[in-house]
Amino acid sequence: DQQVKQNSPSLSVQEGRISILNCDYTNSMFDYFLWYKKYPAEGPTFLISISSIKDKNEDGRFTVFLNKSAKHLSLHIVPSQPGDSAVYFCAASSKGGSEKLVFGKGTKLTVNP
Amino acid sequence: NAGVMQNPRHLVRRRGQEARLRCSPMKGHSHVYWYRQLPEEGLKFMVYLQKENIIDESGMPKERFSAEFPKEGPSILRIQQVVRGDSAAYFCASSPDRELHSGNTIYFGEGSWLTVV
Numbered sequence: 001d002q003q004v005k006q007n008s009p010s011l012s013v014q015e016g017r018i019s020i021l022n023c024d025y026t027n028s029m030f031d032y033f034l035w036y037k038k039y040p041a042e043g044p045t046f047l048i049s050i051s052s053i054k055d056k057n058e059d060g061r062f063t064v065f066l067n068k069s070a071k072h073l074s075l076h077i078v079p080s081q082p083g084d085s086a087v088y089f090c091a092a093s094s095k096g097g098s099e100k101l102v103f104g105k106g107t108k109l110t111v112n113p
Numbered sequence: 114n115a116g117v118m119q120n121p122r123h124l125v126r127r128r129g130q131e132a133r134l135r136c137s138p139m140k141g142h143s144h145v146y147w148y149r150q151l152p153e154e155g156l157k158f159m160v161y162l163q164k165e166n167i168i169d170e171s172g173m174p175k176e177r178f179s180a181e182f183p184k185e186g187p188s189i190l191r192i193q194q195v196v197r198g199d200s201a202a203y204f205c206a207s208s209p210d211r212e213l214h215s216g217n218t219i220y221f222g223e224g225s226w227l228t229v230v
Contacts, residue, residue, distance in 0.1 A: 004155075006155075034218070034219075036221070041224075041226075042223055042224070043117070043119075043204055043221035043222050043223045043224050044156070044204070044221045045221070046218050046219070046220060046221075049218065089155060089156065091156075099144065099146075099161060099208065099219070100146065100158040100161055100169060100171075100172070101146075101148075101156075101158060101219060102158070103148075103155035103156045103157070104155050105153070105154060105155040106155055
């Protein structure tokens, strides 16, 4: 069963616009969430994280929003740049879950110049 | 992912051979994780180790797969008698001593791509 779901396999946006990547989860024990960016043939690169005690975390052009009641989080990138084109993975962890991360299948973002 | 070193980056093995993947964590990190990514899938947790201890191996296949993180040297993921279905990207990650939920982050290496022919 897929505990972390990224229902959009791909997303295409224009340079300068906002990119919104979505993630849903089913396990109510998850309390820490991370977003990773991945280029082909490379490892995932950490972008931003959020604890369940918060509903928003911002770092430069990246903002993550968490809606615990809906078990939904989203990553906003604004303004989007062509270099942001990559696969974005949402991951979740639960305290007492030995720190292991549960990943979604990823969303491929393409930012068009 | 700077600092987590994995080798080899690419490995080709024939069915029935053994594959050994190595991982050196970032400096100052004592927690190591192995993840596997099959084509068109997300990363799947395999095992979590600290020095000389396996903390959680709930994601490891019951047979043919083993992992270690000795007191000295890199962490090793070992796959015996490889089969075609073992072809995947294997990612190692590391984190410092602090708990993930205290603001800690897991950093990934570049990955090792195993191809079984």
